Amino acid sequence: MSPKADPQNEFSVTCPHCGFGVYPKLVATFTEANYKHHYIAQCSGRCNHIFFVTRDQDFAASVHNQSGEDVFNSHVYPQNLLQPHRLNETIPYGIRQDFAEAANCRSIEAYKACVTMCRRTIQNCMRDKGAKKDKLLDQIDEIVKDQQIKDIAHSTRIIGNWGAHEQEDDLKKVDWKIAKAILDFTWRILQDLYILPKQLNEIKGTISGRKKKSE
Numbered sequence: 001m002s003p004k005a006d007p008q009n010e011f012s013v014t015c016p017h018c019g020f021g022v023y024p025k026l027v028a029t030f031t032e033a034n035y036k037h038h039y040i041a042q043c044s045g046r047c048n049h050i051f052f053v054t055r056d057q058d059f060a061a062s063v064h065n066q067s068g069e070d071v072f073n074s075h076v077y078p079q080n081l082l083q084p085h086r087l088n089e090t091i092p093y094g095i096r097q098d099f100a101e102a103a104n105c106r107s108i109e110a111y112k113a114c115v116t117m118c119r120r121t122i123q124n125c126m127r128d129k130g131a132k133k134d135k136l137l138d139q140i141d142e143i144v145k146d147q148q149i150k151d152i153a154h155s156t157r158i159i160g161n162w163g164a165h166e167q168e169d170d171l172k173k174v175d176w177k178i179a180k181a182i183l184d185f186t187w188r189i190l191q192d193l194y195i196l197p198k199q200l201n202e203i204k205g206t207i208s209g210r211k212k213k214s215e
């Protein structure tokens with residue numbers, strides 16, 4: 001069966017693997033009811049990976065659709081995967097991969113793995129920025145300029161223990177709240193070290209460029 005034979009079988013979604021908007025190749029289709037369809041789909045963009053799509057009819061939107069065609073909402077699985085290439089390109093790719101993995105661990109409730117990947121992300125940032133000291137807490141002190149981040153690092157027991165390599169005990173207590181806090185903290189460090197300096201440089205370039213022109 002050609003997917004193009006039925007307009008309902010031609011739709012665009014965001015590939016959960018490569019993040020590109022694609023009209024997927026439909027490998028298999030299953031109709032649960034005329035308002036609910038399931039598909040095994042293959043990315044037609046850059047990655048060719050397989051994923052799963054469920055499409056439900058949106059009845060309210062269908063009634064108001066002027067073309068008279070039924071409107072469907074697509075749900076793509078696996079859900080909520082953060083792809084490294086979607087993160088700011090000023091961050092080195094390996095560090096983006098680590099952070100994306102940390103974020104994806106949290107979204108599947110793997111909180112200890114999330115915190116462990118955050119540690120790896122921060123440690124790799126510090127090394128990338130030329131940290132000389134051994135303990136992570138000292139490295140944060142050495143490299144990060146933002147005083148608030150330093151204060152948080154010092155007041156967070158888990159971060160302190162990261163420095164002493166005794167994190168295993170504290171990992172037992174990690175719940176979603178701690179995982180979210182550490183993930184947010186890690187993102188702040190990435191912003192502070194990579195994203196903000198680049199943005200400020202661009203602003204500086206724009207302002208000094210204008211100044212020269214007007215002089």
Ligand SMILES: [Zn+2]
Pocket residue numbers: 015016017018019020043044045046047048049
């Ligand atoms: Zn893809």
